[in-house]
Structures are given as C-alpha cells and as structure tokens.
Amino acid sequence: DARVTQTPRDKVTEMGQEVTMRCQPILGHNTVFWYRQTMMQGLELLAYFRNRAPLDDSGMPKDRFSAEMPDATLATLKIQPSEPRDSAVYFCASAWTGENTEAFFGQGTRLTVV
C-alpha cells in the first residue's frame, strides 16, 4: 500500500517553540513537495526537492523555516521559532517527475500555534 505518510497529524504548540514535521515519501519517487494550506492563501508551495536536492524554496519564510531531506525516505520541515500566523495544514506530496508530475499527497499536519 504505497502512500505518503506525514507525522504528526496534529500539533499544538506555544509561540516561540520549534516545530518539526516529517514526511515519508512513496518509495521510488524522486520529487517531494511541501505545501501549506490556509483559508486565506489557499495551497501555497513552500519548497520542493528532486533527488533530495532542494530545487526551489522561495515560498518559505527563510528566517524561520527550513526544509531538508536527510535521506530518500525522509523529508522534514522545521519552524523555529513558531508564530501564531504559521497555524495551517502542512501537506507533503511525492511524485515521480517526468513530464507527468502526478503527485500523491499525505494526510497533512494540522499545526496550531497559540
């Protein structure tokens, strides 16, 4: 049962704390995307990786967000320090990218910063 797994599903944290979200992409996929979903902004692309190398992270606030792929089975998105405006659902998606980039999404991490 190939699927993208995200942990945790829900996270409530206090402002100023570090938050780490994890994603296990589908085995064999070469591209990983991180998106943030809010009511106001819709689905924003934060960063994406191809073959573990970052291709574009221009959608991320650089001062507090960082995204990495320490190995092919794990992608992480960290926020330090977190702020209430970071509250959103964060989705990871993976794909085998050729011309057709059919992306498979995880269930998301719902982050609440109080």
Next chain:
Amino acid sequence: GEDVEQSLFLSVREGDSSVINCTYTDSSSTYLYWYKQEPGAGLQLLTYIFSNMDMKQDQRLTVLLNKKDKHLSLRIADTQTGDSAIYFCAEARMDSSYKLIFGSGTRLLVRP
C-alpha cells in the same frame, strides 16, 4: 503572474452538471491536473490532461482545455452529494523543473 486562478465557490443541485473553471499561467505546462480534497484529507488526483489535447472524458468527468486562453474546466455530470468537496486545478511548469502549482481551490456544494 504566478497565480493559478479559480472561483472560490460553486453551489449546484443534485443531478445537475457542475462546471469548475481555472486559468493557468505557463504556456509551457505540458500536464494540467484536477485534484479533489474531502474534509480532513489530503488531495487526491481526479484526472489530468496533456496539453496537446482539447478534451478528455472519464466517466462523469469531462476536462476541456483551451490552450490559447490558458483556460481549463472540469465538468461533473449528474453531480451527487458525495461530490461535495474542494476541487483544485494545478499545472506542472516545465520551465521550472515541473514545479507543481495549485489554484486556490473551488468549494463545490451539492444541494439535495
């Protein structure tokens, strides 16, 4: 600009057809997608169309592509209450290493 644009909301009566529209930005995009998001879940691919096609039909779904106007639509025939969800269009931008950009989503409400 960067944005893929969709109307935010559509309400239809059960049994009617729904048409969800989208405008995209990159003429080099080779594949265009429609995803569905149900409450509390991630996005799931519904269908996609290759840019050299004008139309694709898949059961109750019809995708129309007007490449000249960069306009994409999704028609759902005989809309059911189970079709109530948020629908996203997306483009894979070939000139940006297939960066996958989504619209803001159209919330479809199907009334009994």
